[in-house]
Amino acid sequence: MAQFNDTSAEIPGTPCLICEHGGLAFCGPGPGDADEPSRLSAMLGQVNLIAHDSVFREGDPATHLYSISQGAVKLYKLLSDGRRQVTAFLFAGDFFGLALDGGYAYTAETMTPALLCRFPRRKLEALFAEVPRLERRLLGLAIDDLAAAHEQMLLLGRKTAREKVASFLVMLDRRAARRGHHGPAVALPMSRSDIADYLGLTIETVSRTLTQFRRDGLIGLPDLGHAVLREADRLRQIADGG
Amino acid sequence: MAQFNDTSAEIPGTPCLICEHGGLAFCGPGPGDADEPSRLSAMLGQVNLIAHDSVFREGDPATHLYSISQGAVKLYKLLSDGRRQVTAFLFAGDFFGLALDGGYAYTAETMTPALLCRFPRRKLEALFAEVPRLERRLLGLAIDDLAAAHEQMLLLGRKTAREKVASFLVMLDRRAARRGHHGPAVALPMSRSDIADYLGLTIETVSRTLTQFRRDGLIGLPDLGHAVLREADRLRQIADGG
DNA sequence: GGAGCCCGATGGCCCAGTTCAACGACACTT
DNA sequence: AAGTGTCGTTGAACTGGGCCATCGGGCTCC
Secondary structure, eight states, X not given: OHHHHOOTTXXXXXXXXXXXXXXXXXXXXXXXXXXXXXXXXXXXXXEEEOTTOEEEOTTSOOOEEEEEEESOEEEEEEOTTSOEEEEEEEOTTOEEOOOOTTOOSSEEEESSOEEEEEEEHHHHHHHHHHOXXXXXXXXXXXXXXXXXXXXXXXXXXXXOHHXXXXXXXXXXXXXXXXXXXXXXXXXXXXXXXXXHHHHTSOHHHHHHHHHHHHHTTSEEEEETTEEEETTHHHHHHHHTTO | OHHHHXXXXXXXXXXXXXXXXXXXXXXXXXTXXXXXXXXXXXXXXXXXXXXXXXXXXXXXXXXXXXXXXXXXXXXEEEOTTSOEEEEEEEOTTOEEOOXXXXXXXXXXXXXXXXXXXXXXXXXXXXXXXXXXXXXXXXXXXXXXXHHHHHHHHHHHHHOOXXXXXXXXXXXXXXXXXXXXXXXXXXXXXXXXXXXXXXXXXXXXXXHHHHHHHHHTTSEEEEETTEEEETTHHHHHHHHTTO
């Protein structure tokens, strides 16, 4: 559980590493607003988690907002019989935990060892009054998430297995590039089971589809944790229903 | 198209009807903030649309934020070959059109004749500085939308046809109740095709499942546009995977 | 008032993707 | 090095829901 690895008590106020990640995250410094990052730094705590550790669970009181400094996190929801829907894969620079008084709407779990920055929701809300830019940025990020969620609904409701897997690979590649990872291989820190639950498929179908892409020369699979997009354009075409 | 029925030029500043709808919408008056509604009223325009009229299309520049005063609206996204995913059904008191500079992420279309309140995005953003409460409320609404989107992903990715249709009926009933509609019948202003595209099914499967529910005594179908939830608890149970 | 049209319901067949099962590749343990 | 567990892949059979076709009711328009 998260509590076991929670080191925020030991290192309060440590500067957030993601603030150096190209301003992707909401705690990045804004132009001409030099005061703001320090104000945020003053209230953030860091959480160091091992792989496959839960950050919070669906329904937990929403006390903090999280930002990923290092590592990868997945969000998911469960049905009573154990069926699972992974709603997002998140990486360095991404944030999560935006919720109202109803509690978190999903469970958050690390996929790799992770270093998270954590902001108390109450304190953050108090800071909104002083630094309106902050809330604006948060609203912008929520709108981005919303657009991604709509895109995922289109995928889940209307795409074929082949299109789903292609969309997944293309999405990971695009986001890795945005984080500055321009290597030939895309990291797949999640299990096949996670991928299946993200795409609304079974692990068998994910595995078969990846094998098919490999046989067709569209991708390379150097090891379980990586994929090389050899024909990225063709994959993008497949992803969009071509 | 929307332009044809757009009456905002004729009746600028007309008070927004949804402000009387129990404070559900973001333009509702806040406690102890009597100044705010009038500021909003001053900048809103009304749009009167016939049924099956488009409000805006995916990719259009996001110039306005909309709030539904009367009528019902659907949001959807398309694949290049025409496959469609309806991402939301909206009713009086709901808002839509939240977007960044990338343009709207979805198309919005009326399902019935509708009266919409419309706020210019630029002016709204300027008002945020003066009335911070506004932006807070908008962020809260975006978070609500996000939670609903996650719930819909769970439905699309992991629920059976039976569970999807039950979830749909229960959701409509719950939202109708929240709007004060406590009658025995739930309104279904959308076509079977819309329902299918919302649930990631075909019209045939929706039709068959509704018929099955009717035969099992779970619902009544007095006419095409209404459903009576005779066994609401059982439907809720089915919806949650029981 | 009947011809055409749209929409929903229903029946029958079919297939993409699931389910079930077996197997191989590692990693960790003893 | 043998034993055990986990994870991914592959094969074979099954099925939920899609696809195609038909039909019927209500609507509009001559």
